Amino acid sequence: MKRALIISTFLLAFSVSGCSTPQAAVPAPQAQPDDAARRDADRNRDAERDKDRDRERDQNRDADRDRQAHAPCPDGQHLFTDPDGRTRCVNN
Numbered sequence: 001m002k003r004a005l006i007i008s009t010f011l012l013a014f015s016v017s018g019c020s021t022p023q024a025a026v027p028a029p030q031a032q033p034d035d036a037a038r039r040d041a042d043r044n045r046d047a048e049r050d051k052d053r054d055r056e057r058d059q060n061r062d063a064d065r066d067r068q069a070h071a072p073c074p075d076g077q078h079l080f081t082d083p084d085g086r087t088r089c090v091n092n
Contacts, residue, residue, distance in 0.1 A: 065085065073079055073089035080090040 065087065076092055077089040078092060079087055081087045
């Protein structure tokens with residue numbers, strides 16, 4: 001009888017202690033960059049690409065304008081600049 005009492009006490013204590021101990025915390029997912037920060041980085045990268053593209057387009061436009069401005073016109077023609085800024089040769 002003592003033996004059964006000791007075993008039952010042990011089992012009761014064991015089962016109660018198992019329910020009361022805090023469980024190990026589940027590891028949180030790895031920290032990902034904040035969505036807003038990622039969107040800002042994408043937006044900044046896109047803005048830089050746009051600036052580079054615009055700068056290159058402006059340089060090409062200026063080079064074309066310079067090339068046309070310095071092109072000699074054949075006899076009987078002269079340089080004329082359109083309202084949109086293009087220079088071309090027209091008849092006198």
